Amino acid sequence: MHAEEKLTAETFPAEPEKATLEGKNKFIGFWLFLGGETVLFASLFATYLALNKSNGTGPSSQDLFEIPLAFTMTMILLTSSLTSVYAMYHMKNFNFKKMQLWLGLTVLLGAAFLGLEIYEFKHYVHLGHTITGSAFGSAFYLLVGTHGAHVLFGLCWALTIMIRNANRGLDLYNAPKFYVFSLYWHFIDVVWVFIFTVVYLMGMVG
Amino acid sequence: MANNTNNTNVDLAYRRRKSAEEMKQHVISFALMIFLTIIAFIAVGSEQFSPWFVVPFILLLAVIQVILQLYYFMHMNHKGHEAPKMFLFSGILIAAVTVLCFTTIIWW
Numbered sequence: 241m242h243a244e245e246k247l248t249a250e251t252f253p254a255e256p257e258k259a260t261l262e263g264k265n266k267f268i269g270f271w272l273f274l275g276g277e278t279v280l281f282a283s284l285f286a287t288y289l290a291l292n293k294s295n296g297t298g299p300s301s302q303d304l305f306e307i308p309l310a311f312t313m314t315m316i317l318l319t320s321s322l323t324s325v326y327a328m329y330h331m332k333n334f335n336f337k338k339m340q341l342w343l344g345l346t347v348l349l350g351a352a353f354l355g356l357e358i359y360e361f362k363h364y365v366h367l368g369h370t371i372t373g374s375a376f377g378s379a380f381y382l383l384v385g386t387h388g389a390h391v392l393f394g395l396c397w398a399l400t401i402m403i404r405n406a407n408r409g410l411d412l413y414n415a416p417k418f419y420v421f422s423l424y425w426h427f428i429d430v431v432w433v434f435i436f437t438v439v440y441l442m443g444m445v446g
Numbered sequence: 447m448a449n450n451t452n453n454t455n456v457d458l459a460y461r462r463r464k465s466a467e468e469m470k471q472h473v474i475s476f477a478l479m480i481f482l483t484i485i486a487f488i489a490v491g492s493e494q495f496s497p498w499f500v501v502p503f504i505l506l507l508a509v510i511q512v513i514l515q516l517y518y519f520m521h522m523n524h525k526g527h528e529a530p531k532m533f534l535f536s537g538i539l540i541a542a543v544t545v546l547c548f549t550t551i552i553w554w
Contacts (some may be wrong), residue, residue, distance in 0.1 A: 285545060333465060430515050438484075438505075
């Protein structure tokens with residue numbers, strides 16, 4: 241099938257993300273990238289686990305972390321994972337408008353998450369928890385901040401492909417792009433599951 | 447690809463039903479994820495359990511939740527995911543060794 245061919249719901253293939261060679265390559269290449277991302281986050285998690293008790297004179301994890309904020313952020317990010325699943329569901333059904341709508345919701349939830357994270361970091365800095373304050377501070381901001389940077393990048397990415405393809409509609413050229421974005425967004429959620437468990441919940445247990 | 451019959455309308459109806467079924471599975475796994483998250487927060491928030499129980503327990507819940515994300519939301523249960531599995535599991539292997547190493551022998 242030709243990538244820029246105008247398709248209808250009847251002629252749209254069942255796996256549009258892998259219907260062209262370019263799509264297949266993107267799919268494989270992106271999973272390789274996610275394998276690499278796993279290693280990147282593993283090094284940050286390992287550093288955090290080694291240093292999370294080394295808070296020196298700064299506040300400890302029990303002084304800082306509170307359930308309501310961590311819980312709200314987790315719920316927002318989990319829900320944004322579901323909205324991007326809905327976007328892919330509408331993509332497979334060749335419903336471009338609904339896909340854009342659900343992607344838009346994903347972006348809004350991601351932005352809400354990022355807003356809360358910025359508020360959280362500001363709040364911690366007021367409490368004397370800074371990146372240069374202690375080994376615990378460095379490891380914390382590096383791990384959670386790298387995840388936050390990934391969320392920010394994901395938001396810019398989603399907005400770019402949404403705006404770029406707004407008038408084009410759905411075809412086999414951009415279907416892999418939307419699909420790969422949804423993989424990225426779920427991966428961000430996978431990392432957050434470990435952050436809320438290892439950093440926040442284990443930090444409150446002590 | 448999907449042309450099992452020569453009638454595209456039959457194919458379309460079949461595919462619509464299939465993706466609707468898959469969407470139902472996704473909603474169920476989402477409900478499970480929310481449920482596991484709430485259990486994890488309650489286990490820590492109630493302060494009723496010893497750290498020796500709570501820490502492995504919430505880690506187990508996280509692993510289950512991640513498996514749901516990977517296999518349902520990221521479609522790793524579909525055919526044609528051999529290479530993705532190899533990449534991801536290699537990544538996880540390196541990740542496990544790194545975490546083990548940093549928590550046991552470095553900076554102690």
